[in-house]
Amino acid sequence: MDGGHATGRRGERAAERFLRRRGWTVLARRWRAAGGEIDLVVARGGALVLCEVKTRSDAAALDEPLTAAQRARMRRAARAWLALHPPPDGAEVRMDLITVRPGRLRARVRHLPGAAAPP
Template sequence: MAARSTLQRRGDWAEQRALRLLGSRGWTLHSRQWRCRWGELDLVLSKPQRLLLVEVKARSRCGPDGWGQASLGPRKRLRLQRAWSCWLEAHPAWADCPVELVYALVALPPSRRAVRWIHVSF
């Protein structure tokens, strides 16, 4: 297996931070970095009768894209919807469960900013 790039390790760190926070709120992890032909789902978690799809964006500073918020446009949402359809095909037991899409904007160290959660209709 190839070594992970610095960018990938930063993304892993940001996903782990989001996962720890959600785990402390009672969410259970089902999939992490799940891939299909349409892209990747960063985190898929559940609580009883609820699913949470989390797209994590990690930034070392607030640039022109506002900690990654600008990268979450219509094209990205369409890719997530298509990947989500593939995930549901692979996990049919969850097909009737309501799902919520959340963007987690995570500031990388040395920043101590809180994770910013953006809830999106899906």
């Protein structure tokens, strides 16, 4: 595994720990569908959230918004997930961005709800 993939996996694990500590239940990790991937699918209360995790060592790079192509891939994958796993009526469905900056002792995790338009 190259350094970029290893860094990305560590970031996804940090994001998962962050969300679990806040009461979210992880339904899926690195879920793939034709045309896209969802890094994390989580639920809490009446919310179902499909997450993109960005891990960067450069703090400035974390401020880069999701590109139109990234948002389109997320929406395609989200629609595929929802077709296979329909949420309950009235559930809030959204797509969030989680940014992770690895640190020597602890990763810095930031959760940005609704960073991409819902599927």
